[in-house]
Amino acid sequence: MSALFFAVLSEAKPWLELLQAKPLANSRKFRIFQKDSHSIIISGTGKLPMALAVSEYAHSLSKEERNQMKVWNLGIAGSNNNELLLGDFSWIHKITEATTHKDFYPDRILTSHFTRETNLTTFDRPITKEQNINRFLSLTKEELDGVSLVDMEGSGFFEAASLYFPLENIAVGKVVSDHLEGKFCQLEDVEKMMEKVAKTLFEEWISPLPWARTDPIETMDWPQVENFVQNLRLTETMKHDLKKSIRFFRLRNPSSPIPFPDESAKANLKSKTDLKTYLETWRNSLHV
Template sequence: MSALFFAVLSEAKPWLTKLQAKPLAHSGKFRIFQKESHYIIISGTGKLSMALAVSEFSHLLSKEKRNQMKVWNLGIAGANSSELSLGEFFWIHKITDFGSQRDFYPDRILNSQFKKETNLNTFDRPITKERGIDRFLSLTEEELQNINLVDMEGAGFFEAASLYFPLENIALGKVVSDHLEGKFCQTEDIETMMAKVTDDLFEEWISPLPWAHVDEIDSIDWPSVETFIQNLRLTETMRHDLKKSIRYFRLRHPHSQLPFPLESEKINLKTKTDLKNYFDQWREILHV
């Protein structure tokens, strides 16, 4: 089972052709195509549209199906550096929502034939290095420092998908479409660039998740975690995020002992900020 989200039809077209997917009859807002247990969803541009599309699609599935589904967002992205070649494909290992400055960390694809990874910044408007171009947000070299790729959907996709799907089921990949010259890509160029990676990625996308039927978190790890956190007053969101991080660790290290932060440091947790820092450090250990 797999789901693939695109912003626009030109990104999705090579995949729709390859999959031979047909439109799904449903009462929702977004276009959904299906072939057997594989789905392609087109959201429209922008992180809000993408997040709503993820939510709408998720509500068509049972929790059991969501837990077994591979969920990807693919598409084009502008590159800050000319060293990143047009048509080059990158998996995304860090997403920054430029508006909120929130960071997200997608799972790394370990067995893909595409090996390159980089970071992605999601903006609310198209980005350019040039000045005075209508409909584009102009950024200086200083503002673009440490930014490799930019898009308008990645953060919205990941934040929404992580509410409905296990963290390790979610991945993002981007094809370099431009170098922020302030020009919109032509439809035929987008289709050509996406088609060049479709054949190689297709089998990876439709293959089942190796852990689709394995989840021992509740029975093995969570009881000891519950004992450790019983006096920490974590919010429900924090507990939810912690469980996802523990699952991530267990899948990567099936025979290792689950790491815990220092018990002695609990006495120093006087404020919500102290607790958040303690919690974030624990999750960071789990993602090593």
Template sequence: MSALFFAVLSEAKPWITKLQAKPISHLGKFRIFQKENHYIIISGTGKLSAALAVSEFAHILSKPDRNQMKIWNLGIAGSNSSELSLGDFLWIHKITDAGTKRDFYPDRIEKSKFTKETTLTTFDRPITKNENSDRFLFLSQEELKGIQLIDMEGSGFFEAASLYFPLENISLGKLVSDHLEGTFCKAETVESMMAEKMEGLFDEWTSPLPWTGIDSIETFDWPLVESFIQNLRLTETMKHDLKKSIRFFRLRNPNTSLPFPEESLKIHLKSKSDLKEFFEQWRESLHV
């Protein structure tokens, strides 16, 4: 079972044609195409639209189906790196939401014909390096320092998907469409670029998840974690996110001891911001 989210039709069209998918009739807002147990969803642009589309799709599935569903977001992205060429395809291993400054860590695709990976920053508006553009938000080279790829959906898609689907089932891949010149790509150009990369990705997307049904952390890892965090005031959401990160680590490192922060660090947690920083650093260590 697999689901594929796109922002616009030009990105999705080659996949819909290849899959021979048909639109399904449902009461929701978003266009959903289906062929057997494979789905293609078009969300529209922006992280809010992406999040809403994920939520709507998740609610037409049963919980067991969600656990077995491979869920991807593919699409175009602007590049701030001169080392990346137009048409390059890269998997995303870290997303930063430019508005909230939150970081998210998608699953790393370990067995793919496409081996490049990078970071993605999601903005609320299109970004450009061209000072003379009035339809894009201008950012200086200093403001763009450290930013690799830019889109408008990634963080919204991932944050919503992680609420409904196992973390290890979720992946994002982006295709370089521009170098932030401040112009919109033509639909036919996007369609052509996506069609070219689809040939190498289609079988990977439609293949079953290799770890479907595997989840041993409840028995082995989580009791140790509960003992470690018993005096920390973690919210239920934080515990939920931590468990997903631990599952990610265990699937990638089945025979490695779970990394814990130094016990002595806990006595220095005097405020909510201290706890949040401690928590985020721990989660980040689980995604290395």
């Protein structure tokens, strides 16, 4: 099961052709195309439309379907890095919301054909290095310091998707479309760039998540964990979050034993705050 979110049709068109997807008649506000268990959603430009599209789509799924769904956002992005050429593809390992300065950290794609990673900053308007260009926000070299790629959807996608889908199911990738010259890309150029990427990434996108078919931690790891926490009075939410972290660790460390916190420290847990801190420290150790 896979869902792929684009801002505009020109980004999605090569993927629609490869998937041979058909539009859903009842796709409500946003355009949804589907074939079998794979969906392509076109949100419109901007972080808010993207977040709303993710939310609407997520509400059409059951909890089990969300847990098994691979959820990606792909599209074009302007580059402040001249070493990245037009058409170059990068996975995003950090997204910054320009307005709030809030940072998000997507999981890294460990087995992709594409290995380059970089950061992405999401703005409310198209960005340019040039001055006084209509419809573009002009930024100085100092204001762009540390910025690699820019777009208008990434933070909206990731913040919304992380509310509904496991973090390890979510990925963001961008294709360099310009170097912030203050010009809008031609639709045919966008389609060509995305077509080149789609030919390589399509099979990766439609392939099942490694953990979607079986969940070995239910029989291998979780019984040990439940035994360890049986006297801690964890809430169901705490157990759910801990299980996600155990799964995260096991996927990246197939042969390693689960790291448990110090048994003796449990005796010092006097309050709910102590318990939350204890659990958070443990979960952090599972994500190293």
